[in-house]
Amino acid sequence: MKLELAKKILDAIYQSMKDEPRFVAVHAEANIDKPAFSIVFSKECLEDGCRFEDVLGSGPDFKFKRSSAGLREGSNFVLEMLDYSWDVSLKAGSPIALFDPGETVEKTSALGFSDHLEGGDSVRNKSVGRGRWGTVALAVKNARFAGEGGSYVKRALVSANHVLAALDRGSKGDDIEVEFEDGWNIAGRLHSKRSVVDDDDPKDVALAEINMREGGKYGIRYNYIRVIHDVDPATQVGIPTRKIKVCKYGAKSKYTEGDYEGLSTVMVKIGDKRVAFRNLLRFSPGFACHGDSGAAVVIEKDRKLLGLLVAAELKKCEDKPVSYAIPWEDLGLEFEKEEN
Secondary structure, eight states: OHHHHHHHHHHHHHHHHTTOTTEEEEEEESOTTSOOEEEEEEHHHHHTTOOHHHHOOOBTTEEEEEOSSSSSTTOEEEEEETTEEEEEEEEEEOOEEEOOOTTTOOOOOTTOOOSEEEETOEEEETTTSTTOOEEOOEEEEEEEETTSOSOOEEEEEEEOHHHHSTTTTOOTTOEEEEEETTEEEEEEEEEEEOOSSOSSOOOOOEEEEEOOOTTSSSEEEEEEETTTEEOOTTOOOOOOSSOEEEEEEETTTEEEEEEEEEEEEEEEEETTEEEEEEEEEEEOTTSOOTTOTTOEEEETTTOOEEEEEEEEESOOGGGOOOEEEEEGGGSOEEEOOOOO
16 A cells, blocks of 8 residues: 555656656655655756756645755655645755667676677667667567457567667567677567656566577576576565665676665657656666666575666766666566476
Protein backbone atom coordinates (compact mmCIF):
# COMPACT_ATOMS: atom_id res chain seq x y z
CA MET A 1 0.00 0.00 0.00
CA LYS A 2 2.77 2.45 0.89
CA LEU A 3 4.55 1.70 -2.39
CA GLU A 4 1.36 2.37 -4.36
CA LEU A 5 0.91 5.63 -2.47
CA ALA A 6 4.47 6.71 -3.34
CA LYS A 7 3.72 5.97 -7.02
CA LYS A 8 0.53 8.00 -6.81
CA ILE A 9 2.40 10.98 -5.36
CA LEU A 10 5.12 10.72 -8.03
CA ASP A 11 2.46 10.71 -10.72
CA ALA A 12 0.58 13.67 -9.23
CA ILE A 13 3.76 15.77 -9.16
CA TYR A 14 4.67 14.67 -12.69
CA GLN A 15 1.21 15.58 -14.02
CA SER A 16 1.54 19.09 -12.59
CA MET A 17 5.08 19.57 -13.97
CA LYS A 18 5.04 17.79 -17.34
CA ASP A 19 4.43 20.92 -19.44
CA GLU A 20 7.30 22.82 -17.79
CA PRO A 21 10.28 22.42 -20.18
CA ARG A 22 12.76 22.99 -17.32
CA PHE A 23 11.38 20.07 -15.29
CA VAL A 24 13.84 17.13 -15.29
CA ALA A 25 12.58 14.51 -12.82
CA VAL A 26 10.78 13.76 -9.59
CA HIS A 27 12.31 11.33 -7.07
CA ALA A 28 10.94 9.29 -4.18
CA GLU A 29 13.48 8.09 -1.66
CA ALA A 30 13.90 4.36 -1.16
CA ASN A 31 12.51 4.18 2.38
CA ILE A 32 8.80 3.86 1.64
CA ASP A 33 7.91 3.76 5.35
CA LYS A 34 8.93 7.41 5.63
CA PRO A 35 8.94 8.74 2.06
CA ALA A 36 10.54 12.02 1.06
CA PHE A 37 10.39 13.51 -2.40
CA SER A 38 12.52 15.83 -4.49
CA ILE A 39 11.82 17.68 -7.73
CA VAL A 40 14.68 18.24 -10.16
CA PHE A 41 14.79 21.27 -12.46
CA SER A 42 17.45 22.41 -14.87
CA LYS A 43 20.25 24.41 -13.31
CA GLU A 44 19.32 27.39 -15.49
CA CYS A 45 15.81 27.42 -14.09
CA LEU A 46 16.86 27.60 -10.46
CA GLU A 47 19.85 29.89 -11.10
CA ASP A 48 17.70 32.34 -13.07
CA GLY A 49 15.09 32.47 -10.35
CA CYS A 50 12.02 30.76 -11.83
CA ARG A 51 8.91 31.90 -10.11
CA PHE A 52 7.21 29.54 -7.65
CA GLU A 53 3.85 29.97 -9.37
CA ASP A 54 5.35 29.07 -12.76
CA VAL A 55 6.75 25.69 -11.81
CA LEU A 56 5.03 24.37 -8.70
CA GLY A 57 1.34 24.10 -9.43
CA SER A 58 -1.41 22.32 -7.57
CA GLY A 59 -3.71 19.57 -8.74
CA PRO A 60 -7.23 18.45 -7.85
CA ASP A 61 -5.95 16.16 -5.09
CA PHE A 62 -2.91 18.02 -3.75
CA LYS A 63 -1.28 21.36 -3.10
CA PHE A 64 2.18 22.67 -2.27
CA LYS A 65 2.90 24.84 0.76
CA ARG A 66 6.09 26.83 0.87
CA SER A 67 8.25 26.13 3.92
CA SER A 68 11.32 28.15 2.93
CA ALA A 69 11.68 31.45 1.13
CA GLY A 70 12.70 31.63 -2.49
CA LEU A 71 12.77 29.11 -5.32
CA ARG A 72 16.30 27.82 -5.43
CA GLU A 73 18.23 24.61 -5.01
CA GLY A 74 17.68 23.31 -1.51
CA SER A 75 14.32 25.05 -1.05
CA ASN A 76 11.87 22.96 0.95
CA PHE A 77 8.14 22.58 0.55
CA VAL A 78 5.32 20.53 1.99
CA LEU A 79 3.06 18.53 -0.29
CA GLU A 80 -0.43 18.01 1.10
CA MET A 81 -2.27 15.07 -0.46
CA LEU A 82 -4.85 12.52 0.69
CA ASP A 83 -4.99 14.11 4.15
CA TYR A 84 -1.25 13.63 4.68
CA SER A 85 1.82 15.85 4.32
CA TRP A 86 5.20 14.99 2.78
CA ASP A 87 8.48 16.87 2.60
CA VAL A 88 9.58 17.97 -0.86
CA SER A 89 12.90 19.58 -1.75
CA LEU A 90 14.13 21.22 -4.95
CA LYS A 91 17.30 20.18 -6.73
CA ALA A 92 19.19 21.31 -9.80
CA GLY A 93 20.18 18.51 -12.12
CA SER A 94 21.59 17.51 -15.48
CA PRO A 95 19.34 16.44 -18.37
CA ILE A 96 18.57 12.72 -18.55
CA ALA A 97 18.95 10.68 -21.73
CA LEU A 98 18.60 7.10 -22.84
CA PHE A 99 22.00 5.44 -22.66
CA ASP A 100 23.47 6.09 -26.10
CA PRO A 101 27.25 5.92 -26.38
CA GLY A 102 27.49 7.05 -29.99
CA GLU A 103 30.76 6.36 -31.73
CA THR A 104 32.91 8.53 -29.48
CA VAL A 105 32.68 6.51 -26.28
CA GLU A 106 35.74 4.32 -25.79
CA LYS A 107 35.18 0.85 -24.43
CA THR A 108 37.34 -0.93 -21.91
CA SER A 109 37.99 -4.66 -21.83
CA ALA A 110 39.36 -5.24 -18.36
CA LEU A 111 38.30 -8.88 -18.40
CA GLY A 112 38.93 -9.47 -22.09
CA PHE A 113 36.32 -10.80 -24.46
CA SER A 114 34.12 -13.76 -23.60
CA ASP A 115 34.10 -16.95 -25.65
CA HIS A 116 30.35 -17.26 -24.98
CA LEU A 117 27.29 -15.19 -25.73
CA GLU A 118 26.15 -14.10 -22.26
CA GLY A 119 24.87 -11.19 -20.23
CA GLY A 120 27.34 -8.30 -20.22
CA ASP A 121 28.52 -8.70 -23.83
CA SER A 122 28.59 -5.74 -26.24
CA VAL A 123 25.72 -5.79 -28.74
CA ARG A 124 24.46 -3.63 -31.61
CA ASN A 125 22.02 -3.52 -34.51
CA LYS A 126 24.15 -3.95 -37.63
CA SER A 127 21.41 -2.82 -40.02
CA VAL A 128 20.40 0.56 -38.55
CA GLY A 129 22.46 0.96 -35.37
CA ARG A 130 24.98 3.37 -36.94
CA GLY A 131 27.81 1.77 -35.00
CA ARG A 132 26.25 2.43 -31.62
CA TRP A 133 26.39 -0.40 -29.11
CA GLY A 134 25.03 -1.35 -25.72
CA THR A 135 24.90 -4.36 -23.44
CA VAL A 136 23.29 -7.80 -23.54
CA ALA A 137 21.11 -8.28 -20.46
CA LEU A 138 20.69 -12.01 -20.87
CA ALA A 139 20.44 -14.90 -23.29
CA VAL A 140 17.27 -16.79 -22.38
CA LYS A 141 15.10 -19.64 -23.62
CA ASN A 142 11.41 -19.56 -24.55
CA ALA A 143 10.58 -15.87 -24.10
CA ARG A 144 8.01 -13.49 -25.55
CA PHE A 145 6.18 -10.29 -24.66
CA ALA A 146 3.04 -10.90 -22.62
CA GLY A 147 -0.24 -10.25 -24.42
CA GLU A 148 1.21 -10.61 -27.91
CA GLY A 149 0.38 -14.29 -28.31
CA GLY A 150 2.17 -16.38 -30.88
CA SER A 151 5.00 -18.74 -30.26
CA TYR A 152 7.82 -18.17 -27.80
CA VAL A 153 11.27 -17.25 -29.08
CA LYS A 154 13.13 -20.47 -28.36
CA ARG A 155 16.53 -18.78 -27.97
CA ALA A 156 16.37 -15.06 -27.24
CA LEU A 157 18.67 -12.19 -26.43
CA VAL A 158 17.26 -9.46 -24.14
CA SER A 159 18.41 -5.84 -24.17
CA ALA A 160 17.08 -2.29 -24.49
CA ASN A 161 15.01 -1.25 -27.51
CA HIS A 162 17.33 1.66 -28.24
CA VAL A 163 20.20 -0.83 -28.54
CA LEU A 164 18.62 -3.75 -30.41
CA ALA A 165 16.11 -1.68 -32.38
CA ALA A 166 17.99 1.64 -32.51
CA LEU A 167 15.20 3.73 -30.95
CA ASP A 168 12.34 2.07 -32.84
CA ARG A 169 14.10 2.43 -36.20
CA GLY A 170 14.86 -1.28 -36.38
CA SER A 171 12.68 -3.84 -38.13
CA LYS A 172 12.08 -7.50 -37.53
CA GLY A 173 14.90 -9.47 -39.13
CA ASP A 174 17.65 -6.84 -38.67
CA ASP A 175 21.04 -8.43 -38.04
CA ILE A 176 22.12 -8.22 -34.40
CA GLU A 177 25.86 -8.40 -33.70
CA VAL A 178 27.76 -9.34 -30.54
CA GLU A 179 31.45 -8.57 -30.05
CA PHE A 180 33.79 -11.51 -29.44
CA GLU A 181 37.57 -11.78 -29.48
CA ASP A 182 37.76 -11.74 -33.29
CA GLY A 183 35.42 -8.76 -33.65
CA TRP A 184 31.70 -8.30 -34.27
CA ASN A 185 29.78 -11.46 -35.18
CA ILE A 186 26.14 -11.84 -36.17
CA ALA A 187 24.44 -13.56 -33.24
CA GLY A 188 20.79 -13.23 -34.21
CA ARG A 189 18.01 -11.15 -35.72
CA LEU A 190 15.69 -8.59 -34.21
CA HIS A 191 12.44 -10.32 -33.30
CA SER A 192 10.14 -8.00 -31.32
CA LYS A 193 10.20 -4.77 -29.34
CA ARG A 194 8.24 -2.48 -27.07
CA SER A 195 7.97 1.14 -28.20
CA VAL A 196 10.30 3.72 -26.67
CA VAL A 197 8.20 6.70 -27.78
CA ASP A 198 4.81 5.43 -26.60
CA ASP A 199 3.16 8.45 -24.99
CA ASP A 200 1.30 6.44 -22.38
CA ASP A 201 3.73 3.73 -21.30
CA PRO A 202 7.13 3.67 -23.01
CA LYS A 203 9.09 0.48 -22.46
CA ASP A 204 12.69 0.43 -23.67
CA VAL A 205 13.10 -3.33 -24.23
CA ALA A 206 13.48 -5.69 -27.18
CA LEU A 207 14.14 -9.33 -28.05
CA ALA A 208 16.43 -10.76 -30.69
CA GLU A 209 16.19 -14.34 -31.90
CA ILE A 210 19.58 -16.04 -31.51
CA ASN A 211 20.73 -17.87 -34.63
CA MET A 212 24.21 -18.89 -33.51
CA ARG A 213 24.78 -22.61 -33.84
CA GLU A 214 24.87 -24.55 -30.59
CA GLY A 215 28.33 -26.04 -30.20
CA GLY A 216 29.82 -23.61 -32.70
CA LYS A 217 32.89 -21.42 -32.39
CA TYR A 218 31.30 -19.44 -29.58
CA GLY A 219 29.04 -21.00 -26.98
CA ILE A 220 25.88 -19.61 -25.40
CA ARG A 221 25.37 -19.26 -21.65
CA TYR A 222 21.68 -18.91 -20.86
CA ASN A 223 20.50 -17.04 -17.76
CA TYR A 224 24.10 -16.04 -17.04
CA ILE A 225 25.85 -12.68 -16.55
CA ARG A 226 29.59 -12.16 -16.53
CA VAL A 227 31.06 -12.07 -13.00
CA ILE A 228 27.54 -12.29 -11.49
CA HIS A 229 26.87 -15.81 -12.87
CA ASP A 230 23.48 -17.58 -12.83
CA VAL A 231 20.17 -15.69 -12.56
CA ASP A 232 16.51 -16.64 -13.05
CA PRO A 233 14.71 -14.33 -15.52
CA ALA A 234 11.27 -15.64 -14.53
CA THR A 235 11.57 -14.66 -10.85
CA GLN A 236 9.55 -11.55 -9.91
CA VAL A 237 11.05 -9.70 -6.93
CA GLY A 238 9.00 -6.51 -6.97
CA ILE A 239 10.22 -3.00 -6.18
CA PRO A 240 12.30 -2.64 -3.00
CA THR A 241 10.90 -0.53 -0.18
CA ARG A 242 14.29 0.39 1.25
CA LYS A 243 17.82 1.07 0.06
CA ILE A 244 19.62 -2.14 -1.02
CA LYS A 245 22.93 -3.11 -2.61
CA VAL A 246 22.87 -3.92 -6.34
CA CYS A 247 25.37 -4.94 -9.01
CA LYS A 248 25.61 -5.16 -12.79
CA TYR A 249 28.00 -5.95 -15.64
CA GLY A 250 27.91 -3.40 -18.47
CA ALA A 251 29.76 -3.25 -21.77
CA LYS A 252 31.24 0.14 -20.85
CA SER A 253 31.88 0.26 -17.11
CA LYS A 254 32.09 -3.52 -16.53
CA TYR A 255 31.25 -4.93 -13.08
CA THR A 256 30.11 -2.36 -10.55
CA GLU A 257 28.25 -2.34 -7.27
CA GLY A 258 26.01 0.44 -6.03
CA ASP A 259 22.80 1.29 -4.19
CA TYR A 260 19.16 1.31 -5.18
CA GLU A 261 18.05 4.75 -4.02
CA GLY A 262 14.35 4.94 -4.88
CA LEU A 263 11.77 5.46 -7.61
CA SER A 264 11.78 8.26 -10.18
CA THR A 265 9.77 9.64 -13.04
CA VAL A 266 12.13 11.25 -15.55
CA MET A 267 11.78 13.33 -18.69
CA VAL A 268 13.86 12.12 -21.62
CA LYS A 269 14.26 13.99 -24.91
CA ILE A 270 13.92 11.68 -27.92
CA GLY A 271 14.19 13.58 -31.18
CA ASP A 272 11.86 16.55 -30.85
CA LYS A 273 9.72 14.91 -28.15
CA ARG A 274 9.99 14.84 -24.37
CA VAL A 275 8.97 11.38 -23.20
CA ALA A 276 8.14 10.55 -19.58
CA PHE A 277 9.47 7.28 -18.16
CA ARG A 278 7.52 6.63 -14.97
CA ASN A 279 8.43 4.62 -11.90
CA LEU A 280 12.03 3.88 -12.89
CA LEU A 281 14.50 2.44 -10.39
CA ARG A 282 17.20 4.98 -9.47
CA PHE A 283 20.80 4.07 -8.60
CA SER A 284 23.69 5.78 -6.87
CA PRO A 285 26.05 8.05 -8.82
CA GLY A 286 28.68 6.16 -10.83
CA PHE A 287 26.86 2.82 -10.81
CA ALA A 288 26.54 2.88 -14.62
CA CYS A 289 27.23 5.17 -17.55
CA HIS A 290 26.56 5.54 -21.26
CA GLY A 291 27.43 2.27 -23.00
CA ASP A 292 25.83 0.12 -20.29
CA SER A 293 22.43 0.36 -21.98
CA GLY A 294 20.43 -2.83 -21.65
CA ALA A 295 22.48 -4.34 -18.82
CA ALA A 296 20.59 -6.28 -16.16
CA VAL A 297 20.66 -4.94 -12.60
CA VAL A 298 20.82 -7.63 -9.93
CA ILE A 299 20.28 -7.58 -6.18
CA GLU A 300 23.77 -8.13 -4.79
CA LYS A 301 22.75 -10.33 -1.87
CA ASP A 302 20.67 -13.01 -3.60
CA ARG A 303 21.44 -12.43 -7.31
CA LYS A 304 17.79 -11.82 -8.22
CA LEU A 305 17.04 -9.69 -11.28
CA LEU A 306 15.82 -6.21 -10.39
CA GLY A 307 15.83 -4.10 -13.57
CA LEU A 308 17.06 -3.25 -17.07
CA LEU A 309 19.30 -0.17 -17.39
CA VAL A 310 17.92 2.36 -19.86
CA ALA A 311 18.87 5.95 -18.92
CA ALA A 312 21.31 8.20 -17.10
CA GLU A 313 22.24 11.81 -16.56
CA LEU A 314 24.10 13.34 -19.49
CA LYS A 315 27.52 13.11 -17.88
CA LYS A 316 30.79 11.36 -18.63
CA CYS A 317 31.60 8.18 -16.70
CA GLU A 318 34.22 9.95 -14.61
CA ASP A 319 31.58 12.49 -13.52
CA LYS A 320 29.49 9.68 -11.98
CA PRO A 321 26.02 10.02 -13.49
CA VAL A 322 22.90 8.83 -11.72
CA SER A 323 21.38 5.94 -13.69
CA TYR A 324 17.90 4.49 -14.09
CA ALA A 325 16.34 1.13 -14.92
CA ILE A 326 12.93 -0.25 -15.81
CA PRO A 327 11.85 -2.74 -13.11
CA TRP A 328 12.32 -6.27 -14.43
CA GLU A 329 8.72 -7.09 -13.52
CA ASP A 330 7.51 -4.20 -15.73
CA LEU A 331 9.27 -5.33 -18.93
CA GLY A 332 6.29 -7.44 -19.94
CA LEU A 333 8.34 -10.56 -20.59
CA GLU A 334 6.95 -14.02 -20.02
CA PHE A 335 8.79 -17.34 -20.12
CA GLU A 336 7.51 -20.77 -21.03
CA LYS A 337 8.63 -23.49 -18.67
CA GLU A 338 10.75 -26.13 -20.31
CA GLU A 339 9.43 -29.65 -20.19
CA ASN A 340 11.53 -32.10 -18.22
